[in-house]
Amino acid sequence: MRMLVVDAFTDRPFVGNPAAVCLLDEPAEPGWMQRVAAEMKHSETAFARPIEAPDADFELRWFTPAAEVDLCGHATLATAHALFETGTAAARPIRFRTLHSGVLTVTRGHDGGLRMDFPACPTTETGPPDGLAGMLGARPLRVGRTSLGDLLVEVADEAAVRGLAPDTGALARLDVRGVIVTAAADEGREYAFVSRFFAADLLPGDHEDPVTGSAHCALGPYWGERLGRTELVGYQASARGGLVGVTLRDDRVELAGRAFTVLDGELRT
Template sequence: MNEYTIFQVDAFTTRLFGGNPAAVVPLADWLDEATLQNIAQENNLSETAFFTRSDQDDADFHLRWFTPGAEIDLCGHATLATAHVLFNELDWYEETLRFSTQEAGILTVSRGEGSRLSLDFPARPGAAIETSHELVDALGIQPLAVYKARDHMALFATEADVLKVTPDMDKLCRINPDGVIITAPSQDPEVDFVSRFFAPNHGVPEDPVTGSAHCTLVPFWADKLGKTTLEARQVSARGGELSCIYDGDQGRVYMSGQAVTYLKGAIFV
């Protein structure tokens, strides 16, 4: 049995018990996939991030993310949490971190103003699709329109509509294997749009704050509102705030936020 350090970090928030909690586990060498999945399942958080040092010239670390149910291809809040751990707990000395990932390419996280960190992620614009009866039935309310990239994204008229959605998770599981985003304009004049995200197939009925969903949300709202700098709020029970920039020419979404360390301990595997 071996001992490994573990951190738990609340991401996309300035306060404990806000934002989205993620576990972060530094590794000297990769454990087998079944063990990584078991650790994530035991943590029972929306994501557990694992990282090792990288021997690639264009990356400092290799990064992987696991939900309680499966490994996923992209995760924003656990990347922010990992960067927070490296910068603030493990004394990473550079101003930028470069993460090599299995499917999302090289992701960078840079120190921003104050304690803010900025993530450079691939844009994933959604394409308009027909609104299915199955999706309406699962959400319990008719959206204005539906789009699809990795996730389905349903557009609603008001923030109140987004807040009152109480999806049938069993039915939602049959809509998309990854997740379903719902979104609307914000009622707060300081915020451009709000969203919620559901991923019941991954053991995450509602995710508190979802960076990867904003890879689809930000291109959509940038085009709809005619602006490239946007303030976003995920209106889950815990809630979270993201400042976003869309670079359509380069196909990138930049998200910035803060994080707070909640826990540091050890696991024995």
């Protein structure tokens, strides 16, 4: 079966967030999909197959090397890009049926950019867990928990976000899916806020995700309320980095970005 590796939230190779995309012709067993994801070693491997349904065109599932997840933005963007680029999907919005996040729609613009309609993930303010400042190496200003189970931590400024060297082993002991660290952007930037995302239990290597679409489902509403805006751009300041456009629409978030295919081949298994 055909498999691609696509860099998401970028228009050039080796930047943004890479995802493997497996284009299925028929249903696959979850254990097999998990083994493929472990073999690929990307933060996410997406599996898409065509379905005949009144509300959806494809079924979509996402796996990290360790577990299946409920929502993944960059792998959805990568999958839509792969379907459009290979001609598997017609030039119209793609409707993905997911297990836990409803139907997700991705539209391709005339300029090739992709826009994804996702559920918003509101944040409820909480107190910081004991020792959080030491785990992050930065003092938290505000702390909340998102509806996806992430801890969202605002720190002083962009430099604090970029300079983070967290104790990911300590973060792994927190009862959360992942940790989003964010701050308002420095004046004069093309983006409104910066962020980084860590998930020690889900992500291989240094446990940092390069660009996290699902985190922006929380970051968009959080900074939209703080800044009084409905349209923003966020920059995820990982080593690879990437820009995510965010538009707020009631209880939905539209995420915008581009993608670039770096590998197109055959999975022989």
